Each structure stands twice: as C-alpha cells, then as structure tokens.
Amino acid sequence: MGGDEKLEACNEVLEEENEQKGRFFDFFWAPIYWFKMLANETHWSFVFGVLAVYGVNQGLGGAFNRVGTDYYMKDVQKVQPSESQIYQGIISIPWLVKPLWGLVTDFLPIFGYRRRPYLIFAGLLGTFSMLLLSFHENLHIVFVLLSMTAGSTGAAIADVTIDACVVQNSNIRPYLAADMQSLCALSSSIGALMGFFLSGIFVHLIGPKGVFGLLSIPYGLVFLVGMLLDEPFMPNFSYKKVNQKLLDASKAMWRTLTFPDVWRPCVYMFLSLALSINIHEGLFYWYTDSKDGPSFSQENVGFILSIGSIGSLLGALLYQNVLKNHPFRHLLFWTQLLFGLSGMLDLMLVLRLNLKCGIPDYFFVVIDESVSHMINRIKWMPLLVLSSKLCPPGIEGTFFALLMSIDNVGVLLSQWGGGVVLHLLNVTRTRFDNLWLAILTRNILRITPLCLLFLIPSGDPNASVLPADILGGKEEAETPENENIELVSLVSSVDGK
Numbered sequence: 001m002g003g004d005e006k007l008e009a010c011n012e013v014l015e016e017e018n019e020q021k022g023r024f025f026d027f028f029w030a031p032i033y034w035f036k037m038l039a040n041e042t043h044w045s046f047v048f049g050v051l052a053v054y055g056v057n058q059g060l061g062g063a064f065n066r067v068g069t070d071y072y073m074k075d076v077q078k079v080q081p082s083e084s085q086i087y088q089g090i091i092s093i094p095w096l097v098k099p100l101w102g103l104v105t106d107f108l109p110i111f112g113y114r115r116r117p118y119l120i121f122a123g124l125l126g127t128f129s130m131l132l133l134s135f136h137e138n139l140h141i142v143f144v145l146l147s148m149t150a151g152s153t154g155a156a157i158a159d160v161t162i163d164a165c166v167v168q169n170s171n172i173r174p175y176l177a178a179d180m181q182s183l184c185a186l187s188s189s190i191g192a193l194m195g196f197f198l199s200g201i202f203v204h205l206i207g208p209k210g211v212f213g214l215l216s217i218p219y220g221l222v223f224l225v226g227m228l229l230d231e232p233f234m235p236n237f238s239y240k241k242v243n244q245k246l247l248d249a250s251k252a253m254w255r256t257l258t259f260p261d262v263w264r265p266c267v268y269m270f271l272s273l274a275l276s277i278n279i280h281e282g283l284f285y286w287y288t289d290s291k292d293g294p295s296f297s298q299e300n301v302g303f304i305l306s307i308g309s310i311g312s313l314l315g316a317l318l319y320q321n322v323l324k325n326h327p328f329r330h331l332l333f334w335t336q337l338l339f340g341l342s343g344m345l346d347l348m349l350v351l352r353l354n355l356k357c358g359i360p361d362y363f364f365v366v367i368d369e370s371v372s373h374m375i376n377r378i379k380w381m382p383l384l385v386l387s388s389k390l391c392p393p394g395i396e397g398t399f400f401a402l403l404m405s406i407d408n409v410g411v412l413l414s415q416w417g418g419g420v421v422l423h424l425l426n427v428t429r430t431r432f433d434n435l436w437l438a439i440l441t442r443n444i445l446r447i448t449p450l451c452l453l454f455l456i457p458s459g460d461p462n463a464s465v466l467p468a469d470i471l472g473g474k475e476e477a478e479t480p481e482n483e484n485i486e487l488v489s490l491v492s493s494v495d496g497k
C-alpha cells in the first residue's frame with residue numbers, strides 16, 4: 001500500500017505541474033487564438049487593416065506627432081499655451097468632416113475603384129506635409145497649420161475606411177462588436193505605448209522637425225496599403241447617379257437621427273466630450289518649466305505619456321475581460337464620476353501637495369497619467385460600442401463617421417474651451433499662478449455629464465439598439481459595395497485614431 005500511495009502522490013504532483021503549464025500556455029496563446037478567431041469570423045484582411053491603421057498610423061505615428069507638435073509649438077514657434085491649444089483644435093478640423101470622406105469614398109469611385117485612390121491620396125498628402133515641416137526652415141505659423149492640417153486630413157481619410165469595416169462587421173456579427181472595438185483599442189494603445197516611449201528620445205536626438213520627417217514613414221505605409229488593396233474593378237460606373245446616391249444617403253442618415261433611440265445617445269456623447277475641457281498645453285508647459293514646474297526633459301515627457309498608454313491598454317483589457325457585459329448607463333455613471341475625481345491628482349501636483357507628502361514629482365505624474373488614461377479608456381469603450389450599434393445597415397461606414405464627427409466636434413470645443421480658460425486665467429509660457437484654478441474648473445465640468453445619463457439606454461449591451469424599422473432593410477442593404485475592403489497578401493507585415 002505504501003508504494004501505491006507514493007505513486008498516487010507522484011501522479012497528483014505531475015497533474016498539478018501539467019495544470020500550471022497549461023495555464024501558462026493558455027495565457028501565452030490566448031491572444032493568438034483571439035486574433036485567429038477574429039480573422040476566421042471576419043477576414044484576416046480586416047484584422048490586418050485594423051493593426052496597420054490603428055497600430056502604426058494612428059497609434060505609433062499619433063504619439064510621435066503629439067510630442068513633436070508640443071515641442072515644435074513651444075520651442076520652434078514659441079507660442080503661448082492658450083494659442084497652442086487653439087492651434088491643436090484647428091489641426092483636428094479634418095476629423096470633423098469624416099462623413100464627407102465616407103460619402104466620397106462610398107459613392108465616388110476613381111478609375112473604377114472606391115478605396116484604393118483615396119488611400120493612395122491620403123498617404124501622399126501626409127507624406128509630403130510631414131516632409132515640408134521637417135525640411136523647411138523658419139516656416140510661418142500659417143503654413144505650419146496648413147501642413148499639419150493636411151497631414152491630419154490624410155489620417156482622417158485612411159481612418160474612414162477601417163471604421164467602415166469595423167461597423168459593417170459589428171452589424172453582421174453583433175456578438176463580436178465589443179471584441180472588434182477592443183481590437184481597435186488594443187492596437188491603438190500598443191502603438192501609442194511604443195510611440196510615446198520612443199518619441200521623447202527622438203525629440204531629444206533629432207528635434208521636433210526631425211520627428212516630423214520620421215512621420216512620413218507611417219503615411220508611406222498608408223500609401224502602400226492603397227497600392228495593395230484588393231477590390232472589384234467597376235468599369236461602367238455611372239457618375240450620373242452619384243448625386244442621387246449622396247442624396248439618398250443623406251436622407252437615410254437624417255431619418256436615423258430623428259429616432260430618439262439614436263439622437264439621445266448622440267447628444268450625451270457630444271456634451272460629455274465638450275464639457276470635459278482640455279488644458280493639456282497648460283500642463284505641458286508647466287511640466288517643462290524650470291522655475292515653477294518640475295522641469296521634465298524630453299525623455300521624461302515621452303516616458304510619462306507612454307505610461308499613460310499603458311493605462312489605456314489596461315483600461316481596454318479590463319473592459320474586454322470584465323466590463324463589456326455591464327449595462328451602458330451603469331458603467332458610464334461610475335467611469336464619468338471617477339474621471340472627474342482622477343483630475344484631482346493634477347490639482348495636487350500643481351499645488352505641490354505631493355512633495356509635502358514626500359512623493360517625488362516624477363513618480364506622482366506616472367501614477368496620475370496611468371490612472372486618468374485607464375479611466376478615460378474605460379469610459380470611451382462603451383461609447384464606441386454603442387456608436388457601432390447605432391449605425392443603420394447599408395450606410396454603416398458613413399453613419400459611424402458622422403457619429404465620430406459629432407464626437408470630434410465635442411473634442412474640438414473641449415480644446416478651444418480649454419484654450420479660452422487658460423487665456424482668461426492668464427496662464428502663459430512663464431506664468432502658472434492660476435493653473436490650479438483651470439484644473440479645478442475642468443474637474444467640475446467633467447462631472448456635469450452625470451446629469452445627462454438618462455439619455456443612454458440601460459438595457460443589455462449585447463442587444464440591438466436600432467428600432468425595428470431601420471433593421472428591417474438589413475438584407476437589402478448588404479450589397480457587394482460594402483464588401484470590397486480586402487487587402488491582398490503582403491510580403492512583409494505592415495503595422496493608427
């Protein structure tokens with residue numbers, strides 16, 4: 001019996017070791033299986049397209065662009081923080097007209113193709129605008145804004161195509177809507193994490209103008225995607241029908257917006273963004289000030305922003321694995337409340353309360369960035385899922401672009417509102433006496449959208465949101481025109497809001 005007991009004990013130990021190894025391999029292979037599942041359920045080209053646009057062009061390139069632009073405005077153009085805040089809003093204007101890009105790419109093919117010419121144009125536009133900023137000496141602020149706006153236009157046009165793919169697949173497979181938004185968020189967060197981590201180093205080594213030169217590479221990849229995009233050729237397209245199609249699409253969008261189940265969430269999303277004023281430029285100037293601020297170097301700023309991207313990534317993972325099945329209204333209540341409270345960390349930092357508690361600036365800012373970005377990502381994810389569910393069949397891409405444009409108007413107003421607040425409180429390149437008051441004003445405004453939560457549906461987040469009259473035409477709307485976004489095989493991987 002003693003031998004049998006020892007043998008049984010050995011078997012139990014081996015089973016425990018196998019279980020531990022199995023858990024490790026499950027943890028390692030789970031993301032790969034998830035990507036494979038999405039590729040099988042949708043199409044591998046869809047997954048690849050999301051990684052290319054969101055990961056490289058918007059994630060990695062967007063991080064380089066943000067840090068490079070901040071230092072370019074501060075050190076090269078030498079503008080005030082309130083002016084820089086207004087200029088950032090002007091640069092984002094192309095994102096406000098995303099429905100226009102969506103309508104044009106949907107209904108106006110060029111040389112028989114609906115997608116490829118626009119992606120090629122977007123890549124060329126972004127590449128040349130970044131090279132102009134990089135190589136031109138003493139460029140006037142007007143031409144700087146024109147070049148940066150042109151680059152922003154290229155990114156917006158490229159974004160519309162992938163948005164259309166995401167929304168179309170969300171309508172066809174509503175059970176994967178949260179997974180597809182998680183794919184977009186994870187790609188963007190990982191790309192931004194890498195970009196922010198490297199951006200400060202590159203700004204220090206080659207300066208902000210050199211960083212703009214590097215940004216021509218992500219736009220070059222957009223051009224490459226346009227060259228390799230596989231879509232059906234339309235030799236006999238009737239341009240006479242374009243006006244009628246545009247008119248029909250506009251009527252369909254307006255009809256959809258008149259439904260209370262659609263316009264009420266749109267109003268909430270717009271106001272929640274517009275009321276959360278952005279004072280990033282004031283904080284950035286204070287971060288790098290040697291007299292009143294902590295005087296962070298370029299490397300430190302990049303690393304701090306990369307920590308914020310880790311927070312965004314954790315927020316996306318938390319939503320995907322824990323929170324995606326929670327009702328929209330319940331989840332938004334807590335995230336909006338925590339978003340307002342997290343802003344108090346900035347207030348403690350500017351008032352130097354962290355030093356009184358013995359916490360160094362650098363360590364405190366890292367905590368601040370990670371917490372605020374994680375909460376902001378969790379707050380934004382259910383709004384993206386809800387937006388994808390509000391899009392009627394047949395005009396998914398264009399209507400989703402319309403919803404994102406409404407949100408971008410809210411973001412623009414928050415940037416300009418923050419610039420006005422900084423100007424009224426006399427926060428300049430060297431004066432930060434009232435920066436704490438700007439932060440307090442922002443934090444109070446962040447909580448005000450809680451009064452509007454009645455506009456958000458409170459039911460099952462996995463159920464359809466659209467009224468039955470709109471969904472009734474789903475089968476008719478699913479035409480081959482919506483199935484022509486497909487990438488051909490690439491020799492090497494090409495890895496972008």
